[in-house]
Amino acid sequence: MTLFPTSLVAAEWTKLRSVRSTPLILAVATVATIGIAVFQARSTVGAWDGWAARARAEFDPVFTTLTGFQVAQLAFGLLGILAVTTEYGTGTIRSTFAAAPRRGQVLAAKLLVLGAVALVVGEALAFAAFFAGQCVLAGKHLDVTLGDPNVLRAVLGQGFYLGTVTILGAAIGTLLRHTAGAIALTTGLLFLSTMVFKAISPDGSTALIHWAPAAAAEGLTWTTFHDPDWPTAGFALVVCLTYLTVSVTAAAWRLTHHDV
Amino acid sequence: MIEADELTKTYGRRRAVDQLTFRILPGRVTGFLGPNGAGKSTAIRLILGLDSPTHGRVRVDGRPYRGLDRPLRQVGALLDANAVHGGRRARDHLRWLAQTNDIPHGRVAEVLRLTGLAEVGHRRVGGFSLGMKQRLGIAAALLGDPQILIFDEPVNGLDPDGVHWIRGLIRSLAAEGRTVLISSHLMSEMQLTADHVLILARGRLLSDSGMAELVRSGCGDVLVRAAGDTPLAALLTARGATVAPEPGQGLAVTGLDPGEIAAVAATHGIALVELTPRAPSLEEVFRRITDPELQYRAEPHREDAR
Incomplete structure (x- = not known):
C-alpha cells in the first residue's frame, strides 16, 4: 500500500542532480578543501623551522589539512538549504505534494538522498584532502598515517560533519521556507554560535560552548592537540546527532502541520 | 468525481472559501467562475490536499486526496505554470514527477509530444515563454493519464493558437468521459469550454448550474x-x-x-x-444572482422556512 521508499527516493535523486547548483556547489567544495589543504601544508612546511616550541606543540597535522572544510561546510549547508527552499521559491513544492501527499515520506526521501550524497562526497573530500596534505607535510616529516591515534576518526568525522551540516541546512530550509533566511540562520549557527555561547557562558565554563556546532566539528577532527573549548569526539557525536534529531523533527512537524 | 461538503477555509479572519458544497461529475467540463479573490484557487488547493480545510471536507473518488496511493494516476492538475525550477530541463521536471508515482519513463516523451514540446524537452525551463510553461504544466497534469483533470486559469498567457489548442484539449478530455475542472474569471472563456458552471464570489457558491441554463436565464x-x-x-x-x-x-x-x-x-x-x-458579462450574471428579489425567486424554500 505505501508508496514509499524507492519511487520517492528516485524522484528526489532526479531533482537533486538535474539542477546546476548541485555540481557547482560540490565543485567549489572540492577545490576549496583540497586546494586549501595543499596550500596550508606548504606554508607550514615552509615556516616550520621558524616556529616557536609552543606553536609546534599545538600543531595538529590532520587538523591543518582540514582548514578548507570551513568553506565546504558553507557549501554543503547551502546544498541542503537550496534543495528545499528552491521548491518553495519556485512553487515546485505544490507539484511535489500533489504528486506525493504523504509529506513525511517526501521529507524522509529528500533527507536520505541529500544525506547519502553529502556523506559520500564529504568522506571522499576528507580523505582526498588528508592524503594531499600529508603528501606535502612529508617534506618535513610532519605527516601522519591513518593508522596513527585519532587520525582515522578525524578524517571520517570531517565527512560525517559535512553530512550533518547538509541535513541541518535542509531542515532549517524546511522550517523557514526561504533561501535568504535559511542561509542566515544556518551560517549563524555554524560560524557565530561559538562566539555567542562563549559570551553568555560564565567564565571558565565550557558546558554551553561544547554545544556549538563549530566546537563539535573541532571535537570530531582533532588528533594531536586538544583545546579545552572542544568537546571529546564522543560528545561531539552526541551534539551532531542532537542537532539532527531536533531540526529534522521540527522540520517534519512544520511540513505536516502547515499548508503549502 | 469530486465531492465537497461545507468546505471552508479561513486565513486569519478572512474566509477564503465559505461552506462550499458541490459535486464535480465525469464526462463534462465544470468551470469555477468568479473574479480574482473569489476562492477558486483556494478551493483547488483544498481539493489537492495542499491546504487543510478549516471545516468541512472534500473527497476525490470517495477518498481524501492525501489518502490516494498514486495521486497523479487519478488526478492531474495545473496550478501555476510558473511554478517550475527554471534551472531544470523540461524532461527532467516531468521525469521526477513520473518517478513519484511509478509512471513508466516512456510516458515523459509521450506527454512532451502531446503538448508540442518534444523539440524543447532537453531545454531548461527558465528559457521557456509563459505559453511553453503552460504546455509543460499541462504535460505534467497528463503524465499519469488521470481520470480527473484540474486546470487553474488554463488560458492565461497563451497566444491565440495556444488558447485554441487548450480549448480543444479540454473538450476532448471531457468527451473521453473524464472529469474536468477549470477555473476562470472570464465568462466568455467559460462559455466556450464549460458545460457546467459553479459561480464563486467572496468564497461562497452563488450558483451551480448548466452553462446553457445560465445563458438562457435571461441575463444575456x-x-x-x-x-x-x-x-x-x-x-x-x-x-x-x-x-x-x-x-x-x-x-x-x-x-x-x-x-x-x-x-x-x-x-x-x-x-x-x-x-x-x-453572453452576459460576469458582472451581469452576478448582478442577477445577487439581486435579492431574483434570489428570492430562485430559492422558493426560503419562504417555507420563515
Missing part, C-alpha cells in the same frame, strides 16, 4: 442590426423587450430571444443584418 442580450432606418426598436419595445442603442445603429435587446426578434422583423418586412445572442 441579443445584438440586432437592421438595414437602414427602421421602426424595429419601437416594435420590439411594444413586444415587451428592453432596447438600448449600440454603436453602429445596433440595438441591444433583452427580454426576447433571437427567434422572437427575427419573427417581429419578418412580420414587418425588416431585413436584419445581424442577430447575435450575447
